[in-house]
Amino acid sequence: MIRRAARILAVPAVALLLVSCSGTDVGGSRASDERWPQWDETADAAEVSEFMKVAVPEGATEAKGAVQVNPREDVYLLSFVTSEENAEDIAKDLRSEEPLEDRKVDLAPQGERFGHLGLPEPETVEGARWVGVCPPCVGDKRRSKMQWIEVYVQTLKADRARVYLQAF
Template structure:
């Protein structure tokens, strides 16, 4: 009888210890599940995004902005800058999309507020923006084998100046 009570006590103690250890609490008592998603990696910027996307920001580009949105499954890398139409076309071609930049209808909602973090409108909502997207591993682009998808939007601003939006995950 005493052995049974002792076994029950230790079994109950083991359950309590396991529940406490598995609760996701850290040293400060905060729960890991309380972390908000998505969130922005405040230490990441243009350099980290360029390295992940394996793209070059054209010399003389203006308004260069980059950010990383941290998500539980995959992070989203954002890059935007203003450059010439020729540079934008070259960047789009370098993605190895099966189709060239094409007009994209503005009849669907943006994929959340991502570029808004950079102070820009979402490219899906920009009238007249042209788009191309590609799955790098699907087209054998070993330079970008770490990502599942990369897309570019090109918005015409004025004579030979365009805003380039790049998004990858």
Template sequence: MGAAQVSDFMKVKVPKGATEVKGAVQVNPREDIYLLSFVTDEKQAVQVAEDLRSDAPLRVRKHDVQPAGELFGHLGLAEPQILESARWAGVCPPCVKDERRSEVAWIETYVHAQAQGKVRVYLQAF
């Protein structure tokens, strides 16, 4: 699967003009993990995060020294959990009655600042 299929599963629209769009699925015995990443501007990244309907806005989380496993590394990217100042939001779509994402148990996003006012968005869902 590529970015288009992952975006469709998550019901997340990649912003027009986004670059470096990457997507993949990590197949697991219990549940597959869907990964999507792209570079866009701050405003569009915040809109993507807000569309997830999380109870809390994007916020800086204490970063982990070592993530539980490699996910985004398969896309040639650093794991967002270890990036300094990466902002995070997560949500259980069924818990917030988001019928668009009824097949998604959990979805989270990380937003990390890049050069020239751009940010990289990392989305992970299962």
């Protein structure tokens, strides 16, 4: 009787093992050997701006956007050059309880994200100021689809600043 029960249980176990090793998920829709992250090659600054609910200021230059596709949550990237005043207004619009401040972090950047846009990672830019916020935590209903949004502001010259925004 015990041998028969063991055989009955072995059949589903073997079937489950074969499915898990077959290279597809249970629904068969996505190959398990796909590499993550991936880039959505159709995403642009306008799409990312719309998702973040951040308007690229009129007169801004070098606007670039990208979406890094991940299995659990996508990462949205947006960067542009604008006036220092516009950059600070964007940071204030995130509704953080903290102001923009120098971020002294000894950690390496979170992978090469902005490098995909041909930019240095903002964590590595000397003098870049940072602020981040959890939109649902501060009651920002405009950004309720995001768990986190952060901005880095790099002062350039002649009252210009590069804005780096990242959200997921």
